[in-house]
Amino acid sequence: MKNKYFQFLACILIAVLSIPTIVFGQKKQKPNVIFIYADDVGYGDLSSYGATKISTPNIDRLAKEGIRFTNAHATSATCTPSRFALMTGKYPWRQKGTGVLPGDASLIIPTENLTLPKVFQDAGYKTASVGKWHLGLGENNKQINWNKPINKGPNETGFDYAFFFPATSDRVPTVFIENHDVLGLDREDPIEVDYSKKIGNEPTGKENPELLKLPASPNHGHNNTIVNGIGRIGWMTGGKQARWTDEEIAHVFLSKAEQFIEQNSKNPFFLYFSLNDIHVPRMPSTQFKGKSSMGLRGDVILQMDWTVGEILKKLDELKIADNTLLIFSSDNGPVIDDGYADKAVELSKGHKAAGALRGGKYSAFEGGSRVPWLARWPQAIKPGTESDALICQIDLMASFSHFFQQKIGIDDGVDSYNVMDAMLGKTKTGRTFLVKQGGALSLTQGTWKYIEPREGKAIQELTNTETGNNPKPQLYDLSKDLGEKTNLADKYPAKVKAMSAELERIRDGGRSR
Template identity: 30%
Template sequence: MNTLRLSIAILAICAFTSVTKADDRLNFLVIMCDDLGYGDLECYGHPSIRTPNLNKLADEGVRFTSYYSAAPVCSPSRAGLITGQTPTQVGVYDWIPGGSPMHVRAEEVTLPRLLKSVGYETGLFGKWHCNGKFNSPDQPQPNDLGFDYWFATQNNAGPSHENPTNFVRNGKRVGPTQGFSCQVVADEAIHWLSEVHDDDKPFFALVTFHEPHEPIASPDELVKTYPDAEKKGEALYYANVTNMDQAVGKLMAKVDELNLRDNTLVVFTSDNGPETLNRYKNAWRSHGSPGPLRGMKLHIYDGGIRVPGIARLPGKIEAGVESDLPVCSLDLLPTFSELAGAEIPAGTKLDGTSLAKMLDGETVKREKPLFWHYYRAFGDSKVAVRDGDWKLVALWDQGNVSPGSAYKKGDYSLIKDVKFTDFELYNLTEDIGETKDLKEQHPEIAARLKKALLAKYDEATANAIDWFAERN
């Protein structure tokens, strides 16, 4: 029996036996980094970056080697996590610049709302990036989507990670803060856990670090610990990841100090793959690594969507487990909801699968493959599905578009009216770098996955929102 399956079965059994007592239910702590690559952590094989706290977290739980984000770019990835749906399906197609009409709508089913409905307290700490009109009554804010307490920025920490000035706490601007963003965010989450959160209630905390997204700033004392980094900006990047690791360590220490360790399911991950060096003027410090994967941020290949994924629940998830089971941030909503006893409204088109259903060591059975769509991905590859070992990538007929330039007028047709001209099939277990297209050798698998891909694409785009038409 797969050790992970047994561990999660034990986790689910323990949760369900006490689901009627709120103070005995699991707490949920999700930590998400920004642009952290699959190969950026020491425990994922980086030869230089030191991440002792995340190494420890992996040693205490499960380290997923096939953990996926919901999208290869920030806003859709975050929208997918909180809704459990393919981001295209909820109308979040690309990163959201300030002032954009695009946002997660108030009518969407969200993870914090579901958990609140069964007595959880909910908190958001860090990068939000699920609306363009941040801290404005014109669009839903974190509290409108289920967060009781929020300390957040619309997009990146500004003017950089050092002493950011753009945080908002529960609708009120905070002003200048002292320190580096990940430490500021961790300190706020610690304050909430220690001083604000009602100890008689279970909690859901979403901690979304800005690191290591540009514009990067790192403590000098950590930069100096990487004297062998020779490329411009390389030591800054390495120190940035190490600083984030220290913030994780601080947060985990507080969880232990508050005696929350054994009843808190911790999930650590990233919103997408690493930024491409020098893609834009300020990206000169972006030395992230996709490890052995093809592509990086903004790619539909695995370098854009396969990310670090670590989960810990002492005594329930066996320590030191490594699993290649394909899982995704879309799975968090159905998993947490089931463990908490929250009922998902009928008709909700979830794309994630509940991992809590692995009772008695049963294998996770997805009703449909994992699915990704990003219309501004690098190259012609815009859509993909993964089912078990197999991944199918779809190439479109629209030629090149500027990657990562945000949704704008005229883009609606690129979401609704495209055709796919070719497909690529990869066996990710045998070919993690997606180098060998096997559609000619396995036409039956390619045909099956093509049918699933096109059906899901049609479903995801059926009610696509033209945000500029709505605004006008």
């Protein structure tokens, strides 16, 4: 009898202990996170941001089913520094060598420090980087041997899996790398790369322009080794079997991204999906050639939108959409002519790639680094939300560290702030300030923007972009003058003095008060 009595009590105890799980529900799984990082997509390039000459329905879904930001930023007006800030939580101008990198550059992310993917790894996530990398590879100041496993790259910065190309599609080497190895490498045809002098006997755009299917714009440097009928920056020899076909890049990257999502659909994952489409040379697949009214640049915008749609379909197919936070943004503002004679300038008439903003890629004006930012997480973000909160990609590290209740070391993410509530639409209060880099540094505080004095050309002739360079200080009230047309520096000298002093204090290593 006693044994039966104790067995009965044991059953009751087990049932009571199970009540929190059964009645109140199990603890929610951590959300999957996908960060889709577009290349050179401007504030006005999407129909959800006002474009009328082109339609991006799949990206627009993120706005309809999630949140659209109007005051979101990359740290910089070019790609490498923006990506460095995203990964490290540190302003790129604090570290030498973070400018736009050649294809044979050393890895610039310190592997001993915390990075964004390491934050996810520490939270138990599987992590992957698929797409453009452009943050260097290999040991500092050591020449990369492309014919052996590359010992330092995305994997060493926190990614469990990586499928990428080294720099940009207009730079050699034009090969895919999976984790540490060049894909399709033929040991009998070794790869060599040089950015200082011509190597080998392969045709170049300069010497053999008749071989080009996409002519280069003058003086941009896209006239070196020809790969797939396109002149590149830098010289390359060997690796014929390993070289990509530009028209296939988007499909290859999408396939690898979908494969990672499928393999990790049962456990939390972080996917950094860095698209190539709009960056030159613009070479859409046959599926999208001639599908827009804006030539090749319009066609690759449609291809990019399709890619986002395929990711959304995959999430639905795997029934993980509800618990996936998907963020779409861009590494810098737009550029129309960036080195190839693809008629983008002529065919883009009527389309404002930067919207109402002044400048574009390479510029200190808002068009250089104010970018689209849309996010969807059905379990947490209210559909159709709009926000003017000041947020920046550099803040992802601190935001997710806080979300996972992790502590950040004193030397890690020094410029990153927790803006998770703003990112999820719970508040419209984001950062109180932001320093951005577009040649000259600028400081935004509230609605005021100060651009430091800088000598140099006001117009970058190669791209016809306003640089923001001015030997005198510039001050704009963005609440009334988003296009930065009226310089108020002379009218508000005290404001200029205060913001200049604050910028110097931050530049010297301080965080904003």
